[in-house]
Amino acid sequence: MHELGIVLSIADKVLEIAKENDLTEIKAITMQIGEISSVIPDYLQKCFPAAVERSPLFEGTELKIEILPARYLCHVCGESFSLEEFKEAEGCPYCKEKQLLEMLTGRECFIKNIEAY
Numbered sequence: 001m002h003e004l005g006i007v008l009s010i011a012d013k014v015l016e017i018a019k020e021n022d023l024t025e026i027k028a029i030t031m032q033i034g035e036i037s038s039v040i041p042d043y044l045q046k047c048f049p050a051a052v053e054r055s056p057l058f059e060g061t062e063l064k065i066e067i068l069p070a071r072y073l074c075h076v077c078g079e080s081f082s083l084e085e086f087k088e089a090e091g092c093p094y095c096k097e098k099q100l101l102e103m104l105t106g107r108e109c110f111i112k113n114i115e116a117y
């Protein structure tokens, strides 16, 4: 379960930002996670108490997770499409290409914003 490592590295990053900005209370952390990243949002939530143990700043902090949809680009016809369209067509929905496809988004895992005082 690498989610614990992710949560702790996020906690460190947020604490760093909190220190730089003299923040005393962190209301919420919003994370963006790609639809097909290897990170499981539920596990992130479950691991979050480990971050709370690191600093009293995280007491009462809400962890929000946004899922970013995956998108693909076809290098044959130049069209882009979603994971659903890809699954349905089993390749590029426009020209049926299966090999020359590039994932544009979908594997992200980062802090989008921090609500704090």
Ligand SMILES: [Zn+2]
Binding pocket: 074, 075, 076, 077, 078, 079, 092, 093, 094, 095, 096, 097
């Ligand atoms: Zn195509």
